[in-house]
Amino acid sequence: xxxxTLIAPAISQPPYSPxxxxxxxxxxxxxxxxxxxxxFKKESDxxxxxxxxxxxxxxxxxxxxxxHLRTPWQEVVNADGAYL
Numbered sequence: 001x002x003x004x005t006l007i008a009p010a011i012s013q014p015p016y017s018p019x020x021x022x023x024x025x026x027x028x029x030x031x032x033x034x035x036x037x038x039x040f041k042k043e044s045d046x047x048x049x050x051x052x053x054x055x056x057x058x059x060x061x062x063x064x065x066x067x068h069l070r071t072p073w074q075e076v077v078n079a080d081g082a083y084l
Contacts, residue, residue, distance in 0.1 A: 025068050026065030026068050026069075027065060031053065035049075
């Protein structure tokens, strides 16, 4: 995956962990706004757009995303690991 080569090795997660999916807290909201209203006639157009989106994100974008994980992870710790 292109993202893997830009940032860091992937973090292994359990096969099903809906309460702690890191991408839900930062990446997907930004990606959704980026894609909103766009239509792609070909899969290659979508891939090119996604590649451009990822290439345009500076290191601060990814750092902020990681920092935003602290709150939901702390909530899980405070709930003794219970589903949120």
